[in-house]
Amino acid sequence: MNHLRRTLLISVVALVATLGAGLAPAAAPVPREVLVLGGTGQLGAEIVRRLLVQGDRVTVFTRPGSDRSRLTGLAVRYAEGDLLNEADVAAAFDNNRFQYVVVAVRVLDGDPHFYAKFLPGLTARAKAAGVAQLIHHGAVGAGRNAEKFANLGWEKVPGLLDRLKDQGVGEDIVRGSGVPFTIIRNTRLYPDGTPPTGKAEFTEDDSVIGPMTRADLAVLTVRCLGNADCLGKTFHVRDPSLAWPPPR
Numbered sequence: 001m002n003h004l005r006r007t008l009l010i011s012v013v014a015l016v017a018t019l020g021a022g023l024a025p026a027a028a029p030v031p032r033e034v035l036v037l038g039g040t041g042q043l044g045a046e047i048v049r050r051l052l053v054q055g056d057r058v059t060v061f062t063r064p065g066s067d068r069s070r071l072t073g074l075a076v077r078y079a080e081g082d083l084l085n086e087a088d089v090a091a092a093f094d095n096n097r098f099q100y101v102v103v104a105v106r107v108l109d110g111d112p113h114f115y116a117k118f119l120p121g122l123t124a125r126a127k128a129a130g131v132a133q134l135i136h137h138g139a140v141g142a143g144r145n146a147e148k149f150a151n152l153g154w155e156k157v158p159g160l161l162d163r164l165k166d167q168g169v170g171e172d173i174v175r176g177s178g179v180p181f182t183i184i185r186n187t188r189l190y191p192d193g194t195p196p197t198g199k200a201e202f203t204e205d206d207s208v209i210g211p212m213t214r215a216d217l218a219v220l221t222v223r224c225l226g227n228a229d230c231l232g233k234t235f236h237v238r239d240p241s242l243a244w245p246p247p248r
Contacts, residue, residue: 032056032226035098037083037122038105042192043137045070046218047104052076054222061092084114086121093125100225101126101134112162115170123177133231134179135221136171140187140209140236143168148207171234182224183234189214190246200239208236211246 034051038044039060051058052074059077062068068078079095081088083105101122107114126134141149141164154160174181184202190213200216202224217237224230 029055032100033059033096033098034100034102034225035059035061035079035092035096036102036104037061038103038137039076040066040068040070041104041106042070043106043186043189043214043217044102044104046214047102047221048074048076050218050222051225059092059096059098061089083118083122089118089121090125093129098126098129099132101131102221102225103134103136104221105137107163110159110163112159112166113169115166116173119170119173123173123179126179127177131179133182133225134174134177135182135184135224135230136174137217137221138171138183138185139164139167140185141167142171142185145185145206149209180231182230182232184217184221184224185234185236186212186217188212188244188246189217190242191248197239197241199241200237202230202235203238204233204235206234206236208238210238210240211242211244212237212239213242 034056036044036048036051036058039048039058040062044060048058048060048071057077059079060071061079061081061083063082064080079092081092083089103122111117123134141154143165145168146154146161146164154164171183174183185206187209188211190211192214194213194215196213196215196219198216200212200220202220216239220237
């Protein structure tokens with residue numbers, strides 16, 4: 001009888017140990033170090049919030065004195081400087097070990113050579129730092145892509161084709177940089193704060209043009225970060241659930 005009890009006790013202990021091992025919590029994902037350029041803007045702030053929710057560590061590159069109200073209360077680090085100053089960009093990389101870079105910059109001053117000026121320095125530092133992926137938010141119609149929308153009257157909008165040409169130059173700099181990249185082209189965006197539809201998707205069909213929400217664009221961006229299926233690709237976004245044109 002004692003032998004039977006001893007055998008049962010050993011079996012129960014072994015079973016508990018086996019079940020305990022099976023129920024052990026999975027290891028938490030290692031936080032990724034992400035640098036976001038344009039992170040204080042409407043799209044950039046949406047991306048930053050979603051990166052933080054999934055546990056990534058985010059540094060936002062921004063000018064001193066910039067409006068950071070969209071990031072109030074968030075556990076964000078800042079690297080201050082001017083994107084057009086290569087020394088400022090270099091300092092940001094020297095002081096951190098970024099694995100990923102997201103470019104969500106909006107050009108406010110109308111400089112038709114903005115991307116041509118700042119992307120060479122940024123991509124050079126990213127390559128030297130061994131960045132695993134650079135996601136660049138560009139524009140539908142960038143460079144030669146504008147030829148696919150020749151019937152939309154863009155030539156009537158002062159300066160638009162020059163800015164799209166600059167976008168194309170910027171894309172070529174990213175593609176030729178040697179840094180693993182993803183380019184996401186967007187166009188007309190629904191007003192800031194519009195909730196995601198959950199219907200937006202990437203397409204490699206570069207004749208697609210349509211509206212999207214910033215929230216959906218941010219979701220797709222974060223989903224692409226670290227995703228091998230996104231590397232080396234240029235995406236447009238389509239969302240069949242949204243009406244064109246977006247409300248102003």
